[in-house]
Amino acid sequence: MARTLTINGQMVSARDEDTILRAAQDAGIHIPVLCHLDGLSDVGACRFCLVEVAGSNRLLPACTTRIQEGMVVQTDTEQLRNYRRHLIELLFAERNHVCAVCVANGNCEMQSLAIQLGMTHSRYDYMFPSLGVDLSHERFGLDHNRCIMCTRCVRACDEIEGAHTLDVFGRGAKARIVTDLGMPWGESPTCTSCGKCVMACPTGALFKQGSTVAEMTRDRSKLNFLKTAREERKWIV
């Protein structure tokens, strides 16, 4: 059933089961996202898509909040822009993100988001944690220094490939992506080497071995294609 809501003063029509993010995207309204990826379930973790909804005293993530008839949504207020700036600066200061030597330079969602949000530098002190790189897999590599814990790889591995090789270990700032029970990726008996995690990664944390600075490009449409094919039996390229 169709519902009508207002996003940034614009009347938008959307389906009953749509999220605010979906409704906005269909109407051509841009909401920044990082942990959301078409084809994967949503977790509401990155908080970039937070929007103001009239009548709600707290900000709501657009990716997991269902639309309601007559909802009034603001996606780009001064307050939200300020919060998003802080969030992206926190991310850059958290681990070791050095674009100049990164495989994903120029093809990085985090980098694009920073540019889009007008970030010029981070106000926070860099934490410079000492993190490793797992190169034990013959085709792919996992660089924890560039990981932002969006868990897109975990969801791709679980929901689309069905292998559930990847998951999260530890909590808080010590949380890491692990393969199986923390073994080197190359020794994982469950990994099918399908590469869907690499497709899903927004930064340079997961990459094809052999790629050097700015060479890591990704084709993310495959994930959504697979999901639509499996669930709706429609092979839309």
Place this chain on the structure above:
Amino acid sequence: MNPDELNRIAQAEQAALSRHEHAINVCVGIACHSGGSEQIRKALEAEVKSAGLQGKCLVRGVGCPGLCAEGPLVSVEPLHRSPPQELLYRKVTPADAPALVRSVVREEPLEQLRIDANQPFFTRQLKIVLENCGHMDPERIEDYIARGGYQALIKVLTEMTPQEVIDALSRSGLRGRGGAGFPTGLKWATVAKATPGRYPTYVPPDIQSQKFVICNGDEGDPGAFMDRSVMEGDPHRVLEGMAIAGYAVGARQGFIYVRAEYALAVKRLRTAIRQAQRIGLLGKNIAGTSFTFDVDIRLGAGAFVCGEETALIASIEGGRGLPRPRPPYPAESGLWGCPTLINNVETLANVPPIITKGADWFASIGTEKSKGTKVFALTGQVKRSGLIEVPMGITLREIVFEIGGGVPEGRQFKAVQTGGPSGGCIPADYLDMPVDYESLAKVGSIMGSGGLIVMDDTTDMVEVARFFMDFCMEESCGKCIPCRAGTAQMHHILTKIQQGKATARDLRLLEELSNVVKHTSLCGLGQSAPNPVISTLRYFRHEYERKLVPELERV
């Protein structure tokens, strides 16, 4: 089990008790337990036996009477005198057993160990949730029944409709004791109205449409032990509250989620569940009605975030204890996607007395918007620390200075911290403020689950904020960016201030970041993590500013 059988058990137990002249109650709560109360109990039992007083003196273990600072505690309760003049003894050792038993026989108090049972610590309290703690053996269901236990359950099953139970709860004005203070009646009504969810297909079809009741006993605030004392001292009351909740919302399965560190509470709850099942107060067709309800225990693995309801549900389901965005609220879609009622231990423990004594009685206690009593764990720089239960609306001054006896000699009161890592510090100016949900929120703190830490003038408020931020940083699950990276940065800035390396710019950034973390975090942990910083900045800003260094001049 029907009402007559329940009364028969109660009468038999009361008769057995009244054959004795005195009850010697040994506190077997965890604090006194670790002080050796089990040995004291054995020594007293042996002493009573060798004096040939088995029929006269009853030695029993009881739940926490509250004054943990003076433990191990033993009380002597004369059973045939009214008003009962209870004698309370402090710091008892097994070696004191002969003297203690002699004093009971002679009916003379043992002065060297005695503490005044009429001191404000006891007289200023009002016990509803803790009324049985210290007066009955938590490991015997008969004791609980003899004190009127399970009457409320039988009453709702035989005389009330689920809607009447919910109406009673709403009328009582009871609000969630886990911290946020959501009206309990409203929550129950929402779950009762929700359509039962579809359980996974691998369970038998007859239980496929389900609702659940969860008791949240994952008490994680540092220095808080209210729920532990209730679970240890009166476990049946929690079960009874859950069963009434199950009847009201239409659930047939309950889970108690307890942190594994509470080994004694878990043991007592397990015993209580077994006993209640054996006499038919849990299980199929309770009290001969069609109502079926059972309770299982799930252990938490020591993550603070699992006290958050959605993370707790994920943990029961067997996943990582990660919160998820709400809505949908657990009342609509909770455990395995089914409508789920989650209440705190203390909230559920308030339910049976509301049913037996009436909603109006409960509503007559407390303030206009906060009804009933609240249990606090009073700790910190205060003379008498321990577990207290006070009516809502009591002032902080009464709690700290009358019940707690004030700060130790020669020191000055500085602030009281409520709500643990999610709460704030309240300075001396607000000591006369009534303790209720709204007043505490107004001064930048929260009711929280009930930790109350008193601080004196030697306390460094920046260090207090840094301590709580350290806790939140360690306990953040790491799912959302503001809580994971934000708490780490806040902790970093606070450490810089303490090391004398921070400038005014850092302090400004700390304030901005507090605001960001508060408003953008996914769950309650992150949303409330900046509270200790925000409240200490509000009232003790000069302490921060004193530690700042001038900004380096640009070259």
